[in-house]
Amino acid sequence: MIDPIGRNITYLRVSVTDRCDFRCVYCMAEDMTFLPKSEVLSLEELDRLCSAFIAKGVKKIRLTGGEPLVRRGVMGLVRSLGQHLKKGDLEELTLTTNGSQLEKYASELASYGIKRINVSIDTLDTEKFSRITRGGRLDQVQRGLTAATDAGLHIKINTVALKNFNEDQFSGLVGWCGKHGYDISFIETMPLGKINNDRTTQYLPVSQVRKKLEKDWTLKDNNYNSGGPSRYTSVAETGQYVGFISPLSHNFCATCNRIRVTCTGKLFMCLGQDDHADLRTPLRASEGNELLNNVIDEAIGRKPKSHEFVIEPGNAGPALTRHMSVTGG
Ligand code: SAM
Ligand code: SF4
Numbered sequence: 590m591i592d593p594i595g596r597n598i599t600y601l602r603v604s605v606t607d608r609c610d611f612r613c614v615y616c617m618a619e620d621m622t623f624l625p626k627s628e629v630l631s632l633e634e635l636d637r638l639c640s641a642f643i644a645k646g647v648k649k650i651r652l653t654g655g656e657p658l659v660r661r662g663v664m665g666l667v668r669s670l671g672q673h674l675k676k677g678d679l680e681e682l683t684l685t686t687n688g689s690q691l692e693k694y695a696s697e698l699a700s701y702g703i704k705r706i707n708v709s710i711d712t713l714d715t716e717k718f719s720r721i722t723r724g725g726r727l728d729q730v731q732r733g734l735t736a737a738t739d740a741g742l743h744i745k746i747n748t749v750a751l752k753n754f755n756e757d758q759f760s761g762l763v764g765w766c767g768k769h770g771y772d773i774s775f776i777e778t779m780p781l782g783k784i785n786n787d788r789t790t791q792y793l794p795v796s797q798v799r800k801k802l803e804k805d806w807t808l809k810d811n812n813y814n815s816g817g818p819s820r821y822t823s824v825a826e827t828g829q830y831v832g833f834i835s836p837l838s839h840n841f842c843a844t845c846n847r848i849r850v851t852c853t854g855k856l857f858m859c860l861g862q863d864d865h866a867d868l869r870t871p872l873r874a875s876e877g878n879e880l881l882n883n884v885i886d887e888a889i890g891r892k893p894k895s896h897e898f899v900i901e902p903g904n905a906g907p908a909l910t911r912h913m914s915v916t917g918g
Contacts, residue, residue, distance in 0.1 A: 590645050590885070592858075592892040599648040600847045605635060606660040607852055611687050612723035613711075615749055615778050615791060619723060629852045632666045634872055638850060641878050643673050645885065648680040655852070658690035664697055671701030685709070685747070689725065691733025695740040705743035707774075708734060711751065712758045713765060721754065738769070745832075746773040752793040759798055760805040767827025774832035779860075795833040802831065836860070842895035856888050861896020 590598040673679035685707040718727040766773045807825035849857040854869030866888035871880035
């Protein structure tokens with residue numbers, strides 16, 4: 590799948606559910622209305638869709654959500670996609686999770702061929718963790734991390750940088766990651782979906798996160814590329830990577846190899862644009878993949894050159910109406 594400006598699309602992110610057991614304040618409103626089950630693709634349909642993308646050249650799949658591990662039966666999908674790893678037609682299968690269910694699933698994930706996972710943690714302060722996730726339990730997530738390490742999974746922590754909330758945590762998080770052998774990425778907030786707060790009061794550029802970290806740590810730029818939009822440095826004192834994800838800058842659009850599918854089968858060619866293609870209709874219209882492939886090809890043909898995010902003071906509304914839990918970040 591080559592798009593009009595020559596980018597080779599090899600990385601698919603699949604949101605397997607819009608539901609979640611947390612309600613992180615930058616991601617969801619407190620009283621979310623979730624999709625009716627009838628609109629959501631079955632796990633068999635998701636499997637078929639992923640296989641069609643693999644046949645079209647996708648080499649890396651990331652399962653996300655919502656919280657992917659709260660979807661009932663999701664391990665069957667992981668097992669089935671793991672078969673493509675064995676056959677060699679998929680290079681990597683991975684997952685972004687809030688970690689709440691990891692204790693239960695870590696070893697099974699590893700047994701299906703998953704080697705590394707991203708786990709989102711914004712603070713190591715138990716009370717703040719509960720506040721930012723609206724009820725999540727840090728001890729539960731930490732038990733999940735231990736289980737993941739025991740299962741041999743490599744862990745990268747994702748931390749959303751939030752002004753006046755977790756600025757005091759950045760340096761400690763880097764030290765904690767160093768101790769446990771985790772990498773970490775700091776992420777700027779993106780204006781996706783209506784939440785209960787004004788985002789311009791939360792936005793903190795990752796350049797400022799880096800400045801803060803440099804007071805305590807020696808960060809060395811490196812060329813490590815995980816296939817995502819992170820710019821990586823390595824910490825001289827710990828040897829672990831620290832990444833900075835700045836989705837609002839345009840500097841990673843030129844090399845963007847990603848597309849996203851929602852749990853209802855909408856294909857988004859860009860996280861920062863509303864344009865999408867409906868894959869559920871062609872998927873359900875016939876057992877063969879010809880109709881589906883036609884819609885995919887047509888959609889790749891209109892992948893935009895770059896996103897159109899704006900966060901400006903006084904412009905508190907979301908730039909895009911859908912929530913992060915729909916496309917999964
Ligand atoms: N529930 C899983 C988790 O939290 O890791 C997977 C889905 S979550 C939507 C994926 C990532 O997006 C998480 O690291 C989360 O912190 C991040 N995220 C959610 N809303 C965001 C926003 N508005 N801006 C930036 N990152 C966001
Ligand atoms: Fe759930 Fe992840 Fe969104 Fe938090 S960031 S509410 S854990 S989907």
